[in-house]
Amino acid sequence: ADRIKVGVFPSSAALPFYVAVNRGYFKEADLEIEEVPMTSHPLTVQALVSNGIDAAVNLVTLEGANMESRRPNTLKYISLNGQNAQHVIEQFVVKADSPARTLKDFRNGFKLFSAPGPANIGAARAVLRKVGLAEGKDFTIQEQQIGVHLGALQSGNFDGGYTLEPSATIMVAQKVGKRIEAGVISTYLLGNKSASAFAAGAVMSGRFMADKPDVARRFAAAWARGVKEAQADSSARGYLVQGMKVPPELAATVPLPRIVMARDMTPADVGDFQKFLDIGTELGVVKARIDGKALVRAF
Amino acid sequence: MSTHLPIGTAAPGAADAGASHRWYPKGTHITIRGLTKRFQDATIYDNFDLDIPKGKIVSVFGPNGCGKSTLINMIAGILPCDSGQILFEGKEARETRIGYVFQNYREAVFPWLRAIDNIRYPLQYLNLSKAQQQSRMDRLMESFDVKLDLQRYPYQMSGGQQQLVSIMRALVVDPEVLFLDEPFSALDYEMVMFLRERLQKVLVERRTTTLLVSHDLDEAVLLADEVLLLTKRPTRVAENLPFDVARPRTADTTITPAFIATKTRALDVFQREVRKP
Amino acid sequence: MSTHLPIGTAAPGAADAGASHRWYPKGTHITIRGLTKRFQDATIYDNFDLDIPKGKIVSVFGPNGCGKSTLINMIAGILPCDSGQILFEGKEARETRIGYVFQNYREAVFPWLRAIDNIRYPLQYLNLSKAQQQSRMDRLMESFDVKLDLQRYPYQMSGGQQQLVSIMRALVVDPEVLFLDEPFSALDYEMVMFLRERLQKVLVERRTTTLLVSHDLDEAVLLADEVLLLTKRPTRVAENLPFDVARPRTADTTITPAFIATKTRALDVFQREVRKP
Amino acid sequence: MSLAHRANAFGARLRPLFGIAALIGLWAFVHATRAVDPVLLPSPLEALAAFWNGLAHGTLWGDFFKTIVRTVTSFGLALVIAVPLGIVLGSNEKIYESIEFAIDFFRSTPASAMFPLFLVLFGVGEATKIAVAAFGAALAILFNVAYGVMSARKQRQLAAKVMGAPRWRVLTDVILLESMPQVFVGMRSGVSIALVIVIVAEMFIGSTDGLGQRIMNAQTIFDMPDMYASIFAAGLLGYVMNLVFLVAERRFVHWGGK
Amino acid sequence: MSLAHRANAFGARLRPLFGIAALIGLWAFVHATRAVDPVLLPSPLEALAAFWNGLAHGTLWGDFFKTIVRTVTSFGLALVIAVPLGIVLGSNEKIYESIEFAIDFFRSTPASAMFPLFLVLFGVGEATKIAVAAFGAALAILFNVAYGVMSARKQRQLAAKVMGAPRWRVLTDVILLESMPQVFVGMRSGVSIALVIVIVAEMFIGSTDGLGQRIMNAQTIFDMPDMYASIFAAGLLGYVMNLVFLVAERRFVHWGGK
Ligand SMILES: Nc1ncnc2c1ncn2[C@@H]1O[C@H](COP(=O)(O)OP(=O)(O)OP(=O)(O)O)[C@@H](O)[C@H]1O
């Protein structure tokens, strides 16, 4: 069997991977998978560059784009994870007992935290600006590690924040917080509630695809099967429990993104993706404007 | 004083009639009773008694390792004893003004202070005004007339110079009790002669109770009012020789019959004790 | 040997005719030429010359702080000199088997080794077999016949006992050159007597070049083939008194006219030098 | 007397327990007063229960063991490299001065900032975690050993030199022993640092096991009892490893302070 | 002679530069051989340029300054608390033994694992960063000072006692000075640890400035020259702070090793 090292960042978007592993899709494709756990996206990028891994099941697109612009042909996305109001990932939350009902209620020095990284805080700021709020006057925002978001709400240090799944689900389940609005990137930045914000996706390293095109193709095919199952079969969610240590009672409710294989992208998707990348460039997260079509590879 | 009378200790026969409630002879400054000290396996003192007279110079002469330094440390209150009592006219060591020239003089001076500050150091615990402190220092400097550069740090001095600093530090407080543990061992001939003369004068004048350890028998006898001869371990008092020739005693004293007699006697006792198996 | 002849140094007059190429007298073991040593501001030695004869005992007598320990340290090669040369029959200090009893004996023994291992320590650098090493140790133990418990660690010993260990450590290697810096300062009367006798015997027998620093003039003269009198700083040789009375010398020697003459002379010179302003 | 002595010795043995008791007492107090929301700070009992369950029925022991292995490995590596190097550097002030910059530089740089560099050098596997922890521990040991050697008193070294000891024997026989107390400080600092870095590496460099990863996971899913149980395990491990050196030092450096 | 002496002294002054030079040389070599992908490891020149630009035209100086202020504050706090406490604890072995557990426990627990607790206690503002760094530094200082006090030689303490010094004066006049070298080790460890924790806190506790946040951001957007420039700034800061203590020690502990 051909060995392939796959970076996995524990998030719900890794579900297709767990499905493919547990249901033997990779084995059927004669692939021997070595799972390399990743704790951050920069780490994933770094591992791709230095050949520590051949592929990664989820990588933030802005990071990938940024690396492509600095070092072309480092990686290509084989599938993209779209998020919006239905496929919830990013969202604003507030304390459970907060009077705030909509984003517009974030007034009078509303204290917000944000998921870490320039992309997240940049997006949060841009959304709030679109809503018509002024930073400093209406709200303040500060990065916090996802791990402390619940504590930040609970201890009263913050009124609300911009967080990601599965943190929000756990907050709601623990009755510490409540959702205000999800899918804000699509709604406010892409300008269409049902547009997909392709914030992450599965990648393969450029060198891997060049050196072992056949292995890469088989991996992509097995991955596509996993993607399909993950979205069609709700029993597949059970794999999240062991894979990313989500509490079993929450596994069923953790939202999944809309995962689209590169070959299945519609023209609207292509446009949304480009728009999303351009926002990244605007935020200064991506070094130079990059063509979305060049960043994906269809198998 | 009698408040410290320990119950169950027999009054020694030497106690004079006029003060039969005393369990130590009159004129005693330091009383040691039932002192016991062990180091791991070795017993140094076992039920040791001693009276050190007030205002006298007692020379201690004994073989290496018999426990002279140990004894002084226990009297000075810096080494605990296993049992027994040590009293200063009914006081505690802490309440007494003590001067101590350590045998290990190099390790007892403070290397972070200049020699002059080392000497001045103990003065601050005497409740003296700045002016009084200074006058003590001046008096000391005058009486020693040292040609030594006291602005140096101890580690910049020779062994003998450090020892001299140590002696001056012990004397500056005008101690009630002075312990001299081989205080001249590193000093040159001239300095030893000078100090013998000076110390006699000062100590007798001020009636300082002094315990002098010396391995130089001439010196031990010359300076002493009493020569205390110790045995090997477990240590006892082999003999306590009084030597009350008039002072000042000089090199000439060493050829007087009284001196020679005492010295010979001391040597006899010492050698007998040391050569015991 | 003459390879070490320094250019520009005048041959001293004392060099005998048969070896006019020598710049030191015949029978010299250690030659010191133009030695200069400063500590910060203070000049200790300035262009100091000295010849130490081979196989003899030289006593060094001088005031505190004149630089006796400093001199020995420079000869032993553990203190750099500012300029000048020190040669061991044309060799280096490193190539010579040296025994050294430090004035600061407490800090020179190894507290992590038992006394016996401290004494044995230098043997390993002598290229001896294990059996030879043991026989050296046995011979030493025998000739010292110590009643001391050598299984103790130094910090469990009295000052005198530590000094004795230090002396034994210096002697065990059967040194070519022996430095004794106030080696008996903490030893008891009996031990001093014993060591004076023993050392004379051993050193003369083995023709060990010895430098003895002592502030006890009796001792310095008694043991010496030559008494070296030093001045105050900057240090010069005030006088070099030979003393060649037959050995063994005992307490009886100290009442011979030769001894008294030498001692008196030494004292005169010493006091004259010390009292110079 | 002997009885009192024994009771005393027993008390001395138990003394560290007072410290633990005080700490847990404080924790229980804070919890009881609800000064901190119980969701964020569980009671000591909950944490202890999580600890116990984790050990008895769960995977805590496996993670614990992994962390121990990594810590010991990296500390051993650090020791082997840093002690000899520290002695050599310390005894050669010129060389030390010229590399002091590097030592102080890296000592003052967080291990997590070094991760990218080590990832580049050692890849994303086990090697990086061990290497970066060994590096951090080695710096601490090196720093302490070199310092101890530099500030060791000179008299005994000179004595050894006079006795004919070659330079390297002076190093091993005298300088090393003279600076032993400082070497032990270095080892105790080193073992704590190795543990800290291993845990941080387990947190931030991909890992599927180890206490660090456990802390991180527990934090992500807000399982506070398990998080504190893991932290407690880490601290306990650190204490025990320190204790080993403490006891070793008491035994070995019998001459200390005398 | 005086000239040679001066040249020598000059060489000694420059010696630390050799260390920097060697480090940068190695870096340049690795970069030149492309052993590491240049996108991950920029050339020293690029990093230097980023450093320089950041200082001259950019925001590096602001972040640098923020980190300095935080480090100095937390270190100062740690010093004020830990030195007296260390002396007291060190001179009282019984108390020390009972809190040793806590000291070793927390020394062996990563600061980042402590963040949640400190966030709960001190909120998300500046206070947490300073508190957690001060805590870490205080532990290191405490550990070293107490150790120094405990293993200080006894002779001089006894001498002071005989001279009538009360217990607390023995502490300040003798024990403290006797253990000065170890106190300096503690301070140097402490200042490095304070810096490390401040940077880690800036990385992981919400922060809008400081070198840590800068490193983190640069890493996220793969601006490696800026990342290394920031790391370099942190290391340099650490070195300089260590240097201050090094020089202070040379001046102050003039009797060391003698
Ligand atoms: N810490 C210790 N542990 C074990 N034994 C000790 C310790 N300190 C001293 N001793 C022993 O106690 C005895 C007495 O020691 P002390 O220093 O009082 O002798 P001393 O009479 O002053 O001898 P010296 O004339 O050599 O100075 C010695 O035999 C020594 O071995």
Ligand SMILES: Nc1ncnc2c1ncn2[C@@H]1O[C@H](COP(=O)(O)OP(=O)(O)OP(=O)(O)O)[C@@H](O)[C@H]1O
């Ligand atoms: N490290 C130093 N710094 C400055 N001066 C020093 C240093 N070491 C020694 N000295 C000075 O050098 C001189 C000689 O010292 P040395 O120890 O050789 O004297 P000594 O002749 O052995 O005296 P003693 O009989 O007291 O042992 C002394 O005056 C001393 O002050």
Ligand SMILES: [Mg+2]
């Ligand atoms: Mg003694």
Ligand SMILES: [Mg+2]
């Ligand atoms: Mg001397």
